[in-house]
Amino acid sequence: MFTLPHLKPIKSYKSIALLTSGGDSPGMNPAIRGVVRAALNSGIESVYGIQRGYSGLITADIHKLTSRSVTNIIQRGGTMLKSARCLEFKEPAIRAQAAQILRDKNIEALIVIGGDGSMAGAHLLTEETGIPVIGLPGTIDNDIPGSDDTIGFDTAVNTALDAIDKIRDTALSHERLFLVEVMGRNSGFIATQVGIACGAELVIVPEYAFDLHDLCVTLAQQRASGQGSSGIIVIAEGKDPGLTSRIAYQLEELGQDPKICILGHIQRGGSPSGHDRMLASCLGASAVHYLLAGFNDILVGVRQGTIVDIPLRKVISEKKILDRNIFDITTLLHK
Amino acid sequence: MFTLPHLKPIKSYKSIALLTSGGDSPGMNPAIRGVVRAALNSGIESVYGIQRGYSGLITADIHKLTSRSVTNIIQRGGTMLKSARCLEFKEPAIRAQAAQILRDKNIEALIVIGGDGSMAGAHLLTEETGIPVIGLPGTIDNDIPGSDDTIGFDTAVNTALDAIDKIRDTALSHERLFLVEVMGRNSGFIATQVGIACGAELVIVPEYAFDLHDLCVTLAQQRASGQGSSGIIVIAEGKDPGLTSRIAYQLEELGQDPKICILGHIQRGGSPSGHDRMLASCLGASAVHYLLAGFNDILVGVRQGTIVDIPLRKVISEKKILDRNIFDITTLLHK
Amino acid sequence: MFTLPHLKPIKSYKSIALLTSGGDSPGMNPAIRGVVRAALNSGIESVYGIQRGYSGLITADIHKLTSRSVTNIIQRGGTMLKSARCLEFKEPAIRAQAAQILRDKNIEALIVIGGDGSMAGAHLLTEETGIPVIGLPGTIDNDIPGSDDTIGFDTAVNTALDAIDKIRDTALSHERLFLVEVMGRNSGFIATQVGIACGAELVIVPEYAFDLHDLCVTLAQQRASGQGSSGIIVIAEGKDPGLTSRIAYQLEELGQDPKICILGHIQRGGSPSGHDRMLASCLGASAVHYLLAGFNDILVGVRQGTIVDIPLRKVISEKKILDRNIFDITTLLHK
Amino acid sequence: MFTLPHLKPIKSYKSIALLTSGGDSPGMNPAIRGVVRAALNSGIESVYGIQRGYSGLITADIHKLTSRSVTNIIQRGGTMLKSARCLEFKEPAIRAQAAQILRDKNIEALIVIGGDGSMAGAHLLTEETGIPVIGLPGTIDNDIPGSDDTIGFDTAVNTALDAIDKIRDTALSHERLFLVEVMGRNSGFIATQVGIACGAELVIVPEYAFDLHDLCVTLAQQRASGQGSSGIIVIAEGKDPGLTSRIAYQLEELGQDPKICILGHIQRGGSPSGHDRMLASCLGASAVHYLLAGFNDILVGVRQGTIVDIPLRKVISEKKILDRNIFDITTLLHK
Known part of the structure; x- marks a missing residue:
């Protein structure tokens, strides 16, 4: 459970919009529901949903949402707003155009649910055009600086664990070593939490260097000495596409016969966990309360x-440490 | 993820024991694993598992655990140590006897995983006999004063949600009102988190009074006016066994046709969630570190x-507020 | 996998309707999808969905469905058509009125997805009014005479098992006996399959008589002799509401301390299993093929x-044997 | 539910053994339980479990199993017997040696749970040495000739579906095409059932040829014309390792941006479904009954x-047709 901020409404808005941007994450729907319901119950008259992130903003694919629009989406x-990555939004001219579209529709503020890339766009939009913007951390990677948690992280961890629990059945039955690659291009938060929670023999993350050869030799020796005939190694995908295969190759060279599983996109989907629904609901409602309390250019985390509240400038300039x-x-x- | 305490080992123990007590909760197994592995890897020579909580302590049902004993239990x-409620342990004479059994086996300290009742026994044991005791919060109810979280709460919430998501399918198909009773005799933590996360129409908890008649009239009126043809009401079981039935009866009197679902013991079981495995692992390891740092008579939360660390005295004398x-x-x- | 019937289309229909009736069951949605898509791909121009079973038929709550209407419902x-029990449909006059509504809308045939009660209505409708009717077995109870399987049974069994697997964790940890009541008012199909699949100590079904006292004495003796300290007894709810409580009471009289779990409505909901989606898809498509092959007054099972094909007369007059x-x-x- | 064979016991055995061989499949444990319990309850005095398939047979890694050994494994x-592929067992000399080991331990018959490779070994063993052998179909692939079903198929399908339901969330949110590779080196049973049950746009199996280029052009055209902005294509892995990548490459050439997911080993693990537990329990018990009825050199399917019963000769010489x-x-x- 979370402690909610004490905020006094000092501003009033007639009309706001929200969008989801970047890779989707489980919990975006309860966050949308939280924003829409809190806004309508706090005196904001209209809430608009923008389709496909910034892409739908610049094509004006914008539709009114009611309390009923967000019924039965929490799970x-x-x-429901779809998401996309939008390269064009990196252009100042496009952002100016987007602001004009919002103004034309009398939309006074924007709530953006997404990862750090999406927050960069949000920050520039408000800095350049003055349209108030509040961000919410919607990413499974849990790599938003300033926020201990992000919407979707807990679900992604549970999904990965559920898969690894199944893989372990086979690992045990066949006394095999499995290399399981989880998501996390720049960060090892998923890998670390999954690794601890599945009882992995080893966790490999981008944050901490390791000597591939030494590591494989140690693993091979442990197995030769009878310590742990089966095993799970959890590997964050990292920036380097071939890492998991290279580890497998080295282990094969040392006489091991590891199997590779790449969990992939299943980690992005699925019904959000209780934790993520709670987090998303509280953050969604709080985003509205921060807006009404006069905040701008922040992420609510x-x-x-x-x-x-975390200044967007901080979110986009720092790196979260594992x-x-x-x-x-x-x-x-x-062991 | 959690921040771990910075603790310096100042004591050394040759032999410790642990037990699980009271209602079981998902995550007790990773907590056992955490204690056993951290202890053996921190220089403690022997770790003993006591069967069936305090019952097994007073009958000396105590067996050595190795690193391998706790392999493949994290999920x-x-x-694995079984649990029980033990009324006899309320007798000082029995506690003295228990202490003697520990001394006879050269067991120097005890780690107790359980709820507030179990902590009361732990506190008295150390107070009366001087045997160092560390508690860990193992209960689905999340009602341990001083700790924001307990081992098993997150899993219980997810289990209840999974059930309610299924019930909602039927509620929507039949446009029905369901009264879903979740666990929580003295506290509404499960009910509140579940209620928010399932998008309940209403949540009823022991902590906050309500007028049963008014509440039912409002519900009946909402439904008569077409607001929400289906719905879920989440009710913490409370101390009063007939509450859910009484609400159903009142609603029937008002022309409604609610259905009752009592989720019951399924909330106690199941593979622990990622969060609970992480929490239990970190708490289990930390319990050992607190012990080695010279702490006693505390709960690690x-x-x-x-x-x-939270003094056991506080844990057993206060009440956690929702x-x-x-x-x-x-x-x-x-809405 | 199923063997599909070889059917030659000899009739043509321009417009048909379908409804779901009685207690909902997981798999009704893929059945709807199967009917709609097979119909539209087989030359039928219009498919109408009737809301809330026969209730929506007699109030003409009928809407056109397209291929796209049934996108993303299979899971x-x-x-999606909602369901209801409709007592009025027992009146011949009401059925005549229903037929008139169908004729007024140029709907030439009706597909009914539901249990045996719903099939009784379907049979009378076609018998009295000549409107061709095809039934599909949509019930979790698996009690449709002539059909080995029904849409929803497999999912309900898996849901019950998932719950019992969790209950077993607690049963083992506390060495307790649990009485688990599953659905099945008139039949023990769910109880039997669940009982075998969970490794129950005992299964009680309406079909086979037992002496309550003897049974409890045997159970108590087994436990006294140390055979099986924990255990699961699966009980079909039966027609007699107090059965599970009475068994618990008798066991208590004999010094046992059993716990009761009533699984209830969770068994009706949830994403349909692979088996049920396959079954529902094949039956839905086949219903259309039987209709085009000139069949009427049958259930496709x-x-x-x-x-x-099974004559509806048989479905409603016989009883399926366990x-x-x-x-x-x-x-x-x-054992 | 299954119809059980009517078999009269005409033989008696004092001691039998069983093993699991080849790729593991969910449901092997309930099959083991079924064999052990049915044997002990049918007058067979001793049941031995052989570790690691034929490998453990030729190294005499054989241990007695009791009714209690198989407690709490059904889920x-x-x-629990572990499995392995054993190339040495292709040698007649090794099989002769294995037979001698069985005779030395007074083991009179062998039950083998595995796929078609394992059945080949079983058939040769009985043919060459006269030791009675009964096979059970334990493979997720459902490719055993003569048997409509195999232990593990239903669970593997449900696991794949569960993953694809999650992938679909992302596919819908991003309007993307996903290529999902499921298991099935020689057969498309999993791919077909999964494809139907997930509502796939297309299913590709080894049994039915297709023109890769045409197929990709059609897909690209459909998407260009706005039919189905998101989509799932299910691909059986086939014998040809690069198939999925080649489809992706061709689609990219045509301007599409498909994502690849290889479900891999998760399909082999996990708690067996209700159907598989039922099937495995009935087959396990029936294997014993066939043995006692004097059968030999058969698979029970x-x-x-x-x-x-299906002659092993048929099982290993034919191919099951999709x-x-x-x-x-x-x-x-x-569509």
């Missing part, structure tokens, strides 16, 4: 169990 | 995302 | 893995 | 809902 994966002590839990508990 | 529901602001989210978002 | 529980040999598997394997 | 994925009519259901219903 659905994906996003969570720190130490409390819902907080705590080494947490990462080391895997090593402490795996 | 299992229930507790979580506050604001950080693992902390935040009214969070509770009110249900009302804010349901 | 959804419940029924499954016998020995082959999709077959195979004693299968029922006895529980006893054979439980 | 577990994998196989299912045909048209009835449990039947019904074209069923395969065509995908095309009929996808």
